[in-house]
Amino acid sequence: MAAGATHRPVQTRCADCPIRYRAVCSHCEAKDFEELERIKTYRTYAPGETIAWAGEHMPLVGSVVDGVAMLSSTLPDGRRQMVGLLLPSDFVGRPGRAGLSFDVVAATEITLCMFNKSEFERMVGRSPHIEHRLLEMTLDELDAAREWMLLLGRKTAREKIASLFVIMARRDAELHRHVPRDGLSFPLHITREAMADYLGLTIETVSRQISALRRQGLIELGDNRMVHVPDFAKLIDQSGDDADGGVLV
Structure with a gap:
């Protein structure tokens, strides 16, 4: 890991963690949590x-x-391309591999719950719950x-912005064990x-499209950078997808 991170004392028990139900530990048993508490x-x-x-x-x-x-x-010429986002509950690192294929940079202040990789790998070998969850998360990542390839290759600017908001709304709802619905905020x-x-x-296109979504009443921007969605189905319609996540053609 890059130098410069601030270490914090452990303040949250695994059972009380805000990402408890979506993270790599979501299927863990009591004995697994005891070990995670020790090594995190x-x-x-x-x-x-x-x-x-x-x-x-x-x-x-x-x-x-x-x-x-x-x-x-x-x-090689210095150009950079963002290839993905890591949101709360996403996993950082690759058990069984020496390193990563991409740079990982904090977009906001970010807090990570970290484990020594060799200890974590040994724990994965003993815990089918963690191994199974890692597989699930890998498939979700795929x-x-x-x-993301569809979003970049085929969608309009409006659909791209709406799609990103839909993705973030769904992820936030999953994190809080809610079903995405009208009136949600994230x-x-x-x-x-x-x-x-x-x-x-x-940046100008992003700003124009966000302003257009606001004018149409599809989103509202509140304090502390909160986005409110009055009608979730209408936002999905703007993303070019249907309510089940399929692409409209």
């Missing part, structure tokens, strides 16, 4: 701080507890990558600049 540590990174570089040895793995990180790749952690990088748009 919290690290906090400031916005813009590098959490890990592509290809470097990564001795720690863990979960995003709060905040957002960006996955990006740097081309689905998200395919969705935090918009990333800046418009980060949204532009992620979606392959200019």
Whole structure:
């Protein structure tokens, strides 16, 4: 992991963790939590701080507890492309592999619940619950990558912005064990600049499309960067998807 992270004393028991029901530990039994409590540590990174570089040895793995990180790749000529976002409950690191294929950079202040990788790997070998959950998360990540390819390749600017809001709304609802519904609210952690990088748009286009969604009453922006969605089905319609997540053609 990159240097510079702030270490925090453990303040949250695993059973009380805000990502408890969606993280890699979501299927754990009591004995698993006892071991996780023993080996975990919290690290906090400031916005813009590098959490890990592509290809470097990564001795720690863990979960995003709060905040957002960006996955990006740097081309030989210095150009950078964002290839994904890590949201609360997402897993950072690759058990069984020396390092990562992409840079991991904090988009906001971010707190990670981290484990020594060798200890975690041994625990995975003893716990089918963690191994099964890692497989589930890997498949979810594959689905998200395919969705992202569609989003970048075929969707309009309006559909891209609406799709990102739909994704974040669904993830926040899942984290709180809710079903996405009319009137939901979720935090918009990333800046418009980060949204532009992620979606392959200019900042001006992002701002115009967000303003258009507001004028049409599809979203409302509140205090502390909260996004309120009066009618979730209408927002999904703007994303180019149907209510079941399929693409409208």
